[in-house]
Amino acid sequence: MSEERNDVNQPDTNAESPAVSLSGSDQVAKAAEQWKESAHRNIPGLGDLPIPDDTANLREGPNLHDGLLALLPLVGVWRGTGQADTPEGGQFSFGQQLTFAHDGENYLTYESRTWRLDENGQSTGLEERETGFWRINLKDEIEVVAAGAAGVVEIYYGQPLNERAWELESASTMVTATGPTGFGPGKRLYGLMPNNNLGWVDERVRDGELTPRMSAELQRVIG
Numbered sequence: 001m002s003e004e005r006n007d008v009n010q011p012d013t014n015a016e017s018p019a020v021s022l023s024g025s026d027q028v029a030k031a032a033e034q035w036k037e038s039a040h041r042n043i044p045g046l047g048d049l050p051i052p053d054d055t056a057n058l059r060e061g062p063n064l065h066d067g068l069l070a071l072l073p074l075v076g077v078w079r080g081t082g083q084a085d086t087p088e089g090g091q092f093s094f095g096q097q098l099t100f101a102h103d104g105e106n107y108l109t110y111e112s113r114t115w116r117l118d119e120n121g122q123s124t125g126l127e128e129r130e131t132g133f134w135r136i137n138l139k140d141e142i143e144v145v146a147a148g149a150a151g152v153v154e155i156y157y158g159q160p161l162n163e164r165a166w167e168l169e170s171a172s173t174m175v176t177a178t179g180p181t182g183f184g185p186g187k188r189l190y191g192l193m194p195n196n197n198l199g200w201v202d203e204r205v206r207d208g209e210l211t212p213r214m215s216a217e218l219q220r221v222i223g
Contacts, residue, residue: 042055075223
């Protein structure tokens with residue numbers, strides 16, 4: 001990745017605050033103040049199941065589980081653009097929608113959809129798709145299970161760096177017979193930037209070295 005891209009998408013990891021220093025109600029109030037423009041929107045639900053629908057808006061649906069307070073700022077739907085490096089040394093731009101939702105239980109549901117962009121910022125077709133679950137225990141140890149449509153399944157472990165940033169490292173990476181070749185383990189960093197956008201970076205081991213693969217800057221559109 002170029003230095004310019006990393007500067008644009010660098011999450012805010014320099015805050016000195018601990019992972020959680022606010023109460024649950026204070027966290028929700030803070031989120032409500034920061035994202036007023038997206039407060040009236042939510043992901044659709046059919047509403048005819050005997051269990052709660054997923055919600056990506058903390059103001060609607062079941063209360064967020066108390067065990068998820070350290071992940072609360074992630075809940076919502078985020079959209080934006082990023083850059084990706086190819087194994088051959090090339091680079092391309094992509095659009096992304098990232099959804100973190102919950103149903104009142106002690107986990108977040110996670111979905112990422114990306115699409116390639118041409119030089120004019122227009123979509124040229126679907127790219128990667130990933131879905132999974134985020135969990136966190138009383139010691140603020142994060143567990144993530146993620147499955148990619150390309151044939152990759154990963155387990156990540158990590159921790160909050162502060163109230164606005166979360167770091168993950170893959171502990172298990174499995175690729176199907178038709179999945180991508182040479183796809184090594186990696187690290188991810190998610191964080192709220194000074195402008196309250198969500199930035200994230202994915203790095204992968206290539207030829208024995210950890211190498212940047214994808215990064216993006218996303219604006220909250222729901223929640």
